Amino acid sequence: MxxxxxxxxxxxxxxxxxxxxxxxxxxxxxxxxxxxxxxxxxxxxxxxxxxxxxxxxxxxxxxxxxxxxxxxxxxxxxxxxFRRKKLFLADMDSTMIGQECIDELADFAGLKAHVSAITERAMRGEIEFEPALRERVALLKDMPVGVVDEVLAKHITPTPGGRELVMTMRANGAYTCLISGGFTLFTRAVAAKIGFQENRANALKVRDGKFTGEVAEPILGRAAKLATLIELRESFDLDEIDTLVTGDGANDLGMIQAAGLGVAYHAKPAVAAAAAARIDYGDLTALLYAQGYRREEFVG
Structure with a gap:
């Protein structure tokens, strides 16, 4: 072989x-x-x-x-x-960006330490993702929606190499999708900045310019991420080998394990151990090198 x-x-x-x-x-x-x-x-x-x-x-x-x-x-x-992939799905929080958006939102309510602890347990797979998300979102009740713009401007930083990864793959014919258990208020902005063609995430409910403390159902979690991979693969008539997926948390593991190349990126221990490949040191350009791209071929 x-x-x-x-x-x-x-x-x-x-x-x-x-x-x-x-x-x-x-x-x-x-x-x-x-x-x-x-x-x-x-x-x-x-x-x-x-x-x-x-x-x-x-x-x-x-x-x-x-x-x-x-x-x-x-x-x-x-x-x-078949190293060069034709479909790329990526998690957002702590993968394509360096932060967990819900933790940064909670910071404005003085609850970051509490919410971060729940996030960490959920990402490690120690507690179920969906109820953990509902619990954290409830703590955002009555927060002004405008806080999101401030969080994006002051607290969210793209992971180095992310735009090169997405734009190089797109230049070589791949379709790219940002898929997150986070929120559309963030994925839309992050996807546009990095260059993803599509983004999917959860929707926070809003009334009178404030969060209601509720997230729209059904929640986009581990099963929905896997279903998205399968849906996009079938819609583009691709084989499993043609797909690249990356993420860091337990809710990413289903799609990581179903990909042609599933990469645990600076991931939680259980995720890194179960993935076909892991990147612990490199930035996101590592996923281009894993596909055999040379540095001079990078775009963006």
Whole structure:
């Protein structure tokens, strides 16, 4: 089976050199010639292996991780064919942006610590997502809707590499969708800024310019994220292998596991352990290197 191992580090902290590459070559079966995607940041190493499934790929990843040691280098091992994906679904909070929007809203009510603790438990999968969302939204009752604009302007920052990721994939024919268990008031703005063609999220109920403390039902959670992946895949007549999904929380795991390449991005431990691939150190351009894009091919 023709496979490729991609070694990636954060471009702000380049850590790759020929010694690391030689160490990887030494533990891979029948390796080919290493191909630099970006000097000191990302490299592809093709190899041939009799592996038959995900467990075998994980075993190879483990060998590469041992060779890597403590260096901040991400490792993605996958079949060499069909690497460039045609459909991209991404979570928003703590993935395409660096914050959790509901936590930032709660900050205006002096409740950030309380709400953040609930968010963390939900994202770790320790409590069910839907009731946890209802509980947090109830705490926003009577907050002016205008606070959202202030949060977006002062507290929300796109994750580095996100626009390059989306615009490069779009330039190569992929369809991109921002899918969030958060709120449309945020996804619309974030999707437009980063370049997504579509966004889906939950709607907060509003009366007289203030939040009612309620979220429109049904809540967009784990099942709806997975259903969106399947719906878009079928609407574009794509195979599973053609899809790329990334997220960080337990409500992302269904769609991550159903993707051709599902990536846990700086994710909660249970999500990172269950995903086919994980990015712990790199920025979002890591998802382009994982598809075999070279730095000079980036757009945006």
């Amino acid at each position: 023709s496979l490729v191992a991609t070694l990636i580090c954060n471009p702000a902290n380049p850590a790759l050199d020929s010694t690391i590459v030689d160490g990887a070559l030494a533990v891979l079966p029948s390796p080919g010639m290493a191909q630099w995607l970006f000097d000191e940041v990302a490299v592809d190493i093709p190899f041939e292996s009799p592996v038959k499934g995900p467990d075998d790929i994980k075993a190879i990843e483990t060998r590469l991780q041992r060779a890597r040691g403590d260096l901040p280098i991400d490792i993605v091992v996958q079949p060499a064919a």
